[in-house]
Each structure stands twice: as C-alpha cells, then as structure tokens.
Amino acid sequence: MSPTLWRVEHFDEIDSTNTYVKDRAHEAEGLVALADFQTVGRGRLDRHWEAPARSSLLCSILFRPVLETTQLQLFVALVALSTRSALERLSGLRVALKWPNDLVVGGDKLAGLLAEIVSSGEALAVIVGIGVNLTYDGPADVASSSVLAQTGLTIAPRALLDILLEEIDSRRALLDDQRGRGALRDEYLRALATIDQQVRVEQSDHVVEGLAVGVDHEGRLLVEVEGEVQTFAVGDVVHVRAHEDHR
Numbered sequence: 001m002s003p004t005l006w007r008v009e010h011f012d013e014i015d016s017t018n019t020y021v022k023d024r025a026h027e028a029e030g031l032v033a034l035a036d037f038q039t040v041g042r043g044r045l046d047r048h049w050e051a052p053a054r055s056s057l058l059c060s061i062l063f064r065p066v067l068e069t070t071q072l073q074l075f076v077a078l079v080a081l082s083t084r085s086a087l088e089r090l091s092g093l094r095v096a097l098k099w100p101n102d103l104v105v106g107g108d109k110l111a112g113l114l115a116e117i118v119s120s121g122e123a124l125a126v127i128v129g130i131g132v133n134l135t136y137d138g139p140a141d142v143a144s145s146s147v148l149a150q151t152g153l154t155i156a157p158r159a160l161l162d163i164l165l166e167e168i169d170s171r172r173a174l175l176d177d178q179r180g181r182g183a184l185r186d187e188y189l190r191a192l193a194t195i196d197q198q199v200r201v202e203q204s205d206h207v208v209e210g211l212a213v214g215v216d217h218e219g220r221l222l223v224e225v226e227g228e229v230q231t232f233a234v235g236d237v238v239h240v241r242a243h244e245d246h247r
C-alpha cells in the first residue's frame, strides 16, 4: 500500500476538528483537520476537551477501513502507537498507553483520543481525533502533564503532526490483513501500561475490578475477575495500584 495522500486543512479556530471531519466522512481517506483552537472540543463520554490556543496538537484524521465496525479500537491503537513514536522521535519522551484511549507519562495524562464511526450503507469511515498537551498541563481536575513540563521542550503542533502522519503511514497497511493486525496488536500490548495492572473498569451501569491480562484481536480489554476473564469494548479504566512507567 502506498503512503496516504494526506490533505491537511488548518484552522485558526473551529468548533471541533472531529465534527469537521465527521461532516466530510464521505471523502477519501487522508483528510486531516488541524486547529489552533477549538470552541467546542469534544472528549470521550460526552466530556469537553479544552485547551488554550496553540498549546496542544488538536487534530482529527479520516480513515476509510475495510474492517468490521467492531475493529474500531484497532484504529485507536494505530493512532495511539503512532503518536507515541512521534513524541519519542521529537522529544525523547517515553510515553505509555492507557486503555482505551490515553497516552500517559508516569500515570499523568498527556494525550487523549476520540474515535467515531460513520457508516452509510456499505461504506464505513473512522474518525480519530487527537489532543496532545504540548505546553498546557491539562485541566486541574485531571492528573495530567505536558511535553513542556516533562522535557522542557516546546514542540510546534504542526511539527508533531507531520511526524505523526509519517508514523501512521508506516503502520497503516498492517490493518488490511489478519497477520498485520496481529503485529499491531503485539506492539499495542507492549505499549499498554494497563496490562498486568489491577484495574477498575467503570461502565455506565456497573463497575468491575480485576487484573488486566491482555487485549483480544479487536483491541478489547481482557480482565480477570475472580478467576474468570471478562471482555470490555468500552469503559473508563482506573489503574488501581500506582505503576512504574511502562516501556
């Protein structure tokens, strides 16, 4: 598969880059919306995502997969791993992933991903939005940090986006066949700080506590609860015991 023809559209201000790309979900794969500032930035589970102008990488990417809707989490894995590699290339910072959608450093949130699916008939589009704290440490009520706080470096959002798109290009073809998806899952497992942690999985109607033992072929989290492995496709995860930074 040849590298994606990325089409980056840059906005000084927009409501939400995810909403913008979602409205253009019929277009070809490779549309990227990048914003300096969002007036209605959206997070997971209907939360807001706020960041001062030019303090963060705020972007959304359109993919057109030949996959089942159940494999949405694999796109999250693809973009999260690519963001992690891009950050390491630009700043040397070692970042771990926290299932389902966060990048963390020493337990503090550095970035979050919001993935959405649009389907019309046979055609399927996946939009993955990324918010990376570059010079802003995140809201006070969330244990969070920034690349600046961690490394002393000020990275421009566009510089990070360019490397991120290269990293996605180097992995994108993996999603097109079963063997590639297996390789991506292996990289995902190695990067996930959640594995081998005692976790609390919080869903809208119930909370479960157990040991995170892996992810399945769709990227769902496997948690051992009283000797039985349960599978979670969604949910907020709390790492119950503080852990060493995962490498």
Ligand code: BTN
Residues within 6 Å of the ligand: 015, 016, 017, 018, 019, 038, 040, 041, 042, 043, 044, 045, 047, 049, 057, 058, 059, 060, 101, 111, 112, 113, 114, 129, 130, 131
């Ligand atoms: C989360 O951790 O809750 C996910 C946050 C995702 C935020 C990004 S910022 C760019 C893109 N546009 C949005 O409105 N949200 C995502």
